[in-house]
Amino acid sequence: MIHAAAEAVIMWFAVSLAVAFGLLSLVLAAVLIRVSATGRAAYGGGRHRDFAARLAESERRMRLTLEATRIGTFDWDLGNDSWSASPTFYSMLGYEPIVGPADRREWLERVHPEEAAQVRERLLSVFDPDFDSMEFEARYAHADGGYRWERVSGYPVERGKDGRATRILGIRKNINDRKVAEEALRVSEKRLRSFFEDSAISIWEEDFSAVRERIEAVRATGVADWEAFFARRERVVEFASLVRILDVNRATVELLECDSKEEALRSLPVFYDEEAVATFRSELASLAAGRLSFECEAMLNTTTGRRVFLQLKLSVLPGHEENWSRVLVSMVDLSERKAAEEALQGSLREKELLLSEIHHRVKNNLQIICSLINLQLGGADEASGSVRSLRDMEARVRSMSFVHELLYQSDDFASVDFSRYVRQLCDYLMEAYGIDAGRVRVEIAVQDIRLSLDKAIPGGLIVNELFSNALKHAFPGDRSGTVRIGLKSADRGFVSLEVRDDGVGIAKTEREAKPCAELGSNLVESLAQQLNGSYRRETVGGVSVNIVFPA
DSSP states (O other): OHHHHHHHHHHHHHHHHHHHHTTHHHHHHHHHHHHIIIIISOOOHHHHHHHHHHHHHHHHHHHHHHHHTTEEEEEEETTTTEEEEOHHHHHTTTOOOOOSOOOTHHHHHTBOHHHHHHHHHHHHGGGSTTOOOEEEEEEEEOTTSSEEEEEEEEEEEEEOTTSOEEEEEEEEEEOHHHHHHHHHHHHHHHHHHHHHHHOSSEEEEEEOHHHHHHHHHHHTTTOOOHHHHTTSHHHHHHHHTTOEEEEEOHHHHHHTTOSSHHHHHHTOOOSOSHHHHHHHHHHHHHHHTTOOEEEEEEEEEOTTSOEEEEEEEEEEOTTOTTTOOOEEEEEEEOHHHHHHHHHHHHHHHHHHHHHHHHHHHHHHHHHHHHHHHHHHTTTOOTTSHHHHHHHHHHHHHHHHHHHHHHHHHOSOSSEEEHHHHHHHHHHHHHHHTTOOTTTEEEEEEEOOOEEEHHHHHHHHHHHHHHHHHHHHHSSOTTOOEEEEEEEEEOGGGEEEEEEEEOSOOOOHHHHHHOGGGSTTHHHHHHHHHHTTOEEEEEOSSSEEEEEEEEO
């Protein structure tokens, strides 16, 4: 019965200490068991020896547990000023263990200078009448010359008649990894805070947790169409009031044109105007739909009433996806860029107007040249070779004027709708040469292709030359036939232009006798070279000319 009672008391002390001091209970329980085993309680015969053996085994297990967890223990007898420590207490900092009493002051000398005063203060507190515990964190010198962070805890286990502690038991645990991690986190937070404050971009740190709760409550009622739900203005304003502004940086203070951060927080824009309501409506709908980031262009009213055009981006920070308790909103002032864009657009409109006027005047000047040619030829013999040459020149000038006319009528001055140009040019030439559409049929098969001005002018001259010659020479007398003009995209960004007729063709003897009758081949070849294109002509069964050039 005595054995059972003693064991129960010891277990009660161990459990109590475990609750009060955590791992320290291992040390204290071992000490209590040792005290009991030394004979503070009297047992009889073999029971005493059996109990002592069991206590010794418990002590051994606890010692091994402490060593395995790299926790050092110490025993400080204040009455006799005697101090001793476990082997782990030494080895965890790279020192050789000392068996038995040792000089505790050498450990005080190993404390880092920055924590030395704090440690001395904590150690002296053990002599206070109301001392009940001692805890501190400090860096201790390691045998390798560096320092390690350690956490020391001590508790009174014996007191004198005056109530003062006479014996302290304690532990020391390595916390270096935790401290290094904490320091890294502190440096990181400091860096982030510096970035937050010094950023040239307006940054708002906000808490959307109440918004999240409200959205989930609404979702539970069956709402799925959030665009429709937030269509009502009062709902948007209600949800906006749930947002808590935690902090803003200096750039935000400047953006809002305030004198201080406090003024900025007091003067945060309220969602009164429709543009602000529309922006926040889009934010809410995006968040409710599960998208944790949102970006748009928006308008902001400053405290002075100035309207600022900006780029807004909202992001739920990592680690806060479940409750939206940390949301970062950044705002980039686009006012200067917008002003520059508007100025550029204005300048572009002016240049377009000027360019349009230039094309218009070039077209008019070319038409004046055509009119002068007509005036010069008034009453002249159309069968004359000189007159025919001037008529050909007029057609060439007219073909160039059509290019400028199309550019003048277009919103795009960089390129010409060449398919439209070909149709317009062919209509003009049919009328100019008085060709009966019933006798000579024209087939135009052109794709929608745009050519730059430096390609459209020589390309137009080629079409003019080939089509004019086909109309003049392919169908003599009352002969009928067909002229086909084809324009299509070829491989690797090239354009294929083909003019084909089924007329009389050109005999070799005729080409040799009348070089001028070769459909202006020299001019066409020269223009093809100007386009960096290839030139191919067939003269059997009519005439076919194919030119392939880069678009």
